[in-house]
Ligand code: FES
C-alpha cells in the first residue's frame with residue numbers, strides 16, 4: 119500500500135487517485151472508518167411500531183435495525199452466530215422474531231437468542247443462550263429522527279459526532295412534527311467509489327450549471343438561471359460553503375430551497391414554516407431553511423434540503439456502490455404537497471431522475487479512469503477557494519462566502535485522512551476539520 123500519510127496533501131486539497139481504486143485502501147476504510155464512525159441506519163419513521171425492522175449495511179456489514187417490544191432501537195449483525203448464515207432476507211417488515219433458515223435458531227427483536235431446536239436432545243441443555251445472540255452495535259442513537267449507530271464503544275456521542283452539523287440540521291429538522299422519509303426507498307448500483315458521491319453532495323456547486331445544464335433547461339424552474347454558468351456572478355455568489363468539524367459539510371444557495379419546484383405550494387409552505395423557525399431559532403435558521411442545500415454527513419450519507427432528497431451511499435467494494443434514495447419531507451406537510459415533492463424527487467434525483475443520471479455518468483467516469491495504472495499514479499485537486507475561506511462570525515465551521523468552492527471537500531478529506539491514519543478520538547477532537555489554509559499557514 120502507498121504511504122498513508124501521503125494520500126491526502128495540502129490541507130485536504132490534493133487526493134491520491136489510488137484512494138478511489140485500491141483494494142487494500144478500501145479494506146482499511148472498512149476497519150478505520152466504517153467500523154468506527156457513526157453510520158446512518160434509517161429514520162424513525164421507517165420503524166415506528168414494536169417489531170418493525172429494516173435491513174441495511176454499515177460499511178459492508180449487513181445489519182438488522184429494529185424497534186424492540188419495549189420501544190427501544192436495536193441494531194445487530196444480520197448473521198447467525200451458529201454457522202454464520204444470513205438470518206433475515208427481507209428489506210423491511212414487522213416481526214416477532216427472526217428464525218434462521220439453516221437449523222432454526224430463533225432470535226428476538228433485540229437480537230438475543232431465544233430458541234434452539236432440539237436444545238435438550240442434542241446440546242443436553244449445555245448451551246448458554248445469552249452468549250449467542252446476533253452481535254449488537256456498540257452504540258445506537260437518533261438525531262431528529264435520523265437513526266445512527268457505531269461499532270466503536272469508545273466513539274464520542276452522536277451529538278458530539280455531528281457537532282456543528284447538528285446545529286445546521288436543526289434549522290429544517292427541529293420543526294413541529296419533525297421529518298419523515300417517504301419510502302420504500304429506490305435502489306440502484308453505480309460503478310463508482312463511495313467517496314465520489316459523498317464529495318459531490320457535500321457541496322459541489324461548481325458542476326450544477328455545467329453538468330446539469332440540459333436538465334435545468336428542461337425543468338424550467340427558478341434554478342434554470344444556472345444553466346451553462348452564463349448567469350454566474352462572482353460578486354453576487356449568493357450562498358456559503360461550509361466544512362464543519364468531523365468531515366461533514368454543505369453548500370447552500372440562499373433563497374433557493376424551492377427553486378427546482380414550479381408548484382407554489384412548497385414556496386408557501388416555506389414562508390409559513392420560516393416564520394415559526396425564525397421565532398424559535400432566530401433569523402439565521404430561517405435563512406438556512408429557505409436555502410437549497412447540498413450536504414453530506416460523514417462518512418456516507420447525503421441529502422438535498424429543498425429538493426427533498428436523502429441518500430445513503432453503501433459501498434460494495436472500491437469501485438461500486440448501492441445508492442439508496444428516499445424523499446425527505448416534514449410530517450406536518452399536507453398530503454398533496456408530500457406527494458408532489460416525492461414525484462419531483464423521483465424526476466430529479468430518483469434512480470432515473472434527470473439530474474441523477476447526469477451525476478452518475480460523471481461519478482463512474484471519475485472512478486473508472488483510474489483503471490489505467492499510469493493514470494492511477496497521479497493526483498486530483500480540490501483547491502478551489504482556499505484563500506477565501508476561514509472562520510466566520512455568522513456561521514459555524516470553516517466557511518467560504520459563496521457556494522461555489524471546495525471548502526467542504528477539504529474538510530471531508532482531512533477527516534478521512536485522520537481516521538485512516540488511526541488517530542485516537544482525542545487526537546481528532548484536538549485537530550479535526552476546523553483548519554483553514556490561513557490557520558495552517
Ligand atoms: S446457521 Fe443459523 S441455525 Fe445454524
Ligand SMILES: [Fe+2]
Pocket residue numbers: 325326329330473477
Ligand atoms: Fe449533481
